Amino acid sequence: MSYDGRISACCGDFELVLEMGNLEENRILEIWNNRKYKELRKKLVQKKGEETKCRGCVNLYDYDPTIKLKLRETAKIINSELRSIKRMR
Numbered sequence: 583m584s585y586d587g588r589i590s591a592c593c594g595d596f597e598l599v600l601e602m603g604n605l606e607e608n609r610i611l612e613i614w615n616n617r618k619y620k621e622l623r624k625k626l627v628q629k630k631g632e633e634t635k636c637r638g639c640v641n642l643y644d645y646d647p648t649i650k651l652k653l654r655e656t657a658k659i660i661n662s663e664l665r666s667i668k669r670m671r
């Protein structure tokens with residue numbers, strides 16, 4: 583929550599990109615249950631975070647095992663390439 587009552591969905595959202603409402607205008611439960619907040623939660627649960635303003639957040643992929651797998655595979659390829667380069671020297 584910001585100093586002026588604006589609520590963000592994210593604790594790291596200092597610019598309030600994920601602003602969901604304002605406590606000056608609505609109660610916390612009204613904000614929690616508003617259309618904007620529900621749509622964000624729905625997209626995150628459906629693993630469609632890339633379609634939201636969470637796009638690019640490192641935490642977005644914490645819950646997606648396929649992304650971690652892809653990163654691991656990429657790391658293996660890079661390490662293999664580095665070993666090949668070292669052998670050529």
Ligand code: SF4
Nearest residue numbers: 591592636639641642
């Ligand atoms: S996915 Fe990232 S940007 Fe979105 S609410 Fe979570 S921590 Fe914040």
